[in-house]
Amino acid sequence: KNAIEVRGVRKVFGTGENQVAALDTVSVSIRENEFFTLLGPSGCGKTTLLRLIAGFDFPTAGEILLHGQDIAPLPPFKRPVNTVFQSYALFPHMTVAQNIGFGLEMLGKSKGEIEARVAQMLRLVKMEALKARRTSQISGGQQQRVALARALAPQPKVLLLDEPLSALDYKLRKEMQIELKRLQNETGITFIFVTHDQEEALTMSDRIAVMSAGKILQVGAPRDIYDRPAERFVADFIGETNFLQGTVVAKKPGLATVKFASNATITAGYPEGFDPSGEVTLVVRPEHADLVPDPAKGTIAGMLSNIVYFGTDTHYHVKLDGGENFIVRHQNSRSSPVTYERGAKVGIQFEEDAARVLKD
Numbered sequence: 001k002n003a004i005e006v007r008g009v010r011k012v013f014g015t016g017e018n019q020v021a022a023l024d025t026v027s028v029s030i031r032e033n034e035f036f037t038l039l040g041p042s043g044c045g046k047t048t049l050l051r052l053i054a055g056f057d058f059p060t061a062g063e064i065l066l067h068g069q070d071i072a073p074l075p076p077f078k079r080p081v082n083t084v085f086q087s088y089a090l091f092p093h094m095t096v097a098q099n100i101g102f103g104l105e106m107l108g109k110s111k112g113e114i115e116a117r118v119a120q121m122l123r124l125v126k127m128e129a130l131k132a133r134r135t136s137q138i139s140g141g142q143q144q145r146v147a148l149a150r151a152l153a154p155q156p157k158v159l160l161l162d163e164p165l166s167a168l169d170y171k172l173r174k175e176m177q178i179e180l181k182r183l184q185n186e187t188g189i190t191f192i193f194v195t196h197d198q199e200e201a202l203t204m205s206d207r208i209a210v211m212s213a214g215k216i217l218q219v220g221a222p223r224d225i226y227d228r229p230a231e232r233f234v235a236d237f238i239g240e241t242n243f244l245q246g247t248v249v250a251k252k253p254g255l256a257t258v259k260f261a262s263n264a265t266i267t268a269g270y271p272e273g274f275d276p277s278g279e280v281t282l283v284v285r286p287e288h289a290d291l292v293p294d295p296a297k298g299t300i301a302g303m304l305s306n307i308v309y310f311g312t313d314t315h316y317h318v319k320l321d322g323g324e325n326f327i328v329r330h331q332n333s334r335s336s337p338v339t340y341e342r343g344a345k346v347g348i349q350f351e352e353d354a355a356r357v358l359k360d
C-alpha cells in the first residue's frame, strides 16, 4: 500500500525571466513502512518536495495523496505528517522533556497522556537520563535525538527528514544513521529522508529516488540503482564509475555490442526504454573489473599509470591503449597474489553483466 503518492507535481518559483521550476513534473509513490530517500545534489528540489508534502507550500500543478486521499485542503498541522529539520529547531530554554511534549500540548492532549508519551519517547531515543536538561546544554547528537523524539511523539503516519544528519561530524553521523534505521524499524512509520550523500542513501534506504534539476531520474532499491543505473547522471552521482565512449556495432534484444577506441568490443545490457545506436557510453564500476598482468586475448590493453592504496582496497589507474582512463579497484587481502608496478603493461577485463550501455 502507498503512504504517499505524488502525481505530476510541478512547482515554479518567481515570475517572468526569474522563473525557476524547482520541481519539473515529479511523480512517485512511497509505500507504507518504507525508508524512502530523496537523493540529489544541492538545488535539485528535495526540500521543495518535502515542503509540499508537509503543506508548508503548494504545488503549481499536480496533486499529492496520503493513503489515497488528496491532502491539498489540509493545513500543515492537520496532516498526519511531521518534519525533522536540519537545524533541529528546538526551544533552548525548555528541557528535553518539555521539547518532546510540546507538539502534544499544542494538540491539546491531557497531562497524563503527554507524560506517558514523553516517557515512551525518551526511552525510544535513549535520553531518559537527560530529560530535565535544557536543550542548550546537551550535545549536537543529543539535540538530534530530541528533535526526532519531538517529531515522533504525535505518532505521525509519515516522518519527513530534511538532511537531519548533515550538521553532525562523521562518527556521530554514522551512529545516528544506525539509530534512525532502528527508529524506523521499531515505529513502523514511513520515513522520507533527504540527503545529498550517496553513501548515506545506499546504506539506509529501502528505496531511493535520484533527483537532478527538479526531476526524478530513477527510483529503486539501493542495489538496483547502483548496479543498474538508468542514466549517466545516476551512475556518476552514486559511487565511482568508469565511462568509456564507443559506437554500437551490433544489437540483439537487451544487449548491445560496442566498439571502443582501443579496438576492443564489449557486449553489455542497457536500460529498458533506451534504444542504443551510434555513440554511447559504457559504464563499469571499478570493483567489477579485474586487472590481469598480461594484456591477453579478451582483455582491454593498457598501461598502469598509478597505484593508490586505500587500506581496505587499492585503486589501479590504467591508461588504455585507446587513450581512455580506467580505474580498477581490488580489495586488499593479506596474501595479494600479484604485485603490480607502475608503468607495467596490463589488461583489464570484466563480465558482460558488469558493464552497462547508456545514452552518450
Ligand code: ADP
Residues within 6 Å of the ligand: 013, 014, 020, 021, 022, 040, 041, 042, 043, 044, 045, 046, 047, 048, 049
Ligand atoms: P534542495 O533541497 O535539493 O537543495 P530546493 O528544493 O531547496 O533544493 O531548491 C530547488 C530550487 O528551487 C533551487 O533552484 C532553489 O533556488 C529554488 N527555490 C527553492 N525555494 C525557493 C523560493 N522560496 N523562492 C525561489 N526559489 C526557490
Ligand code: MG
Residues within 6 Å of the ligand: 046, 047, 048
Ligand atoms: Mg534542501
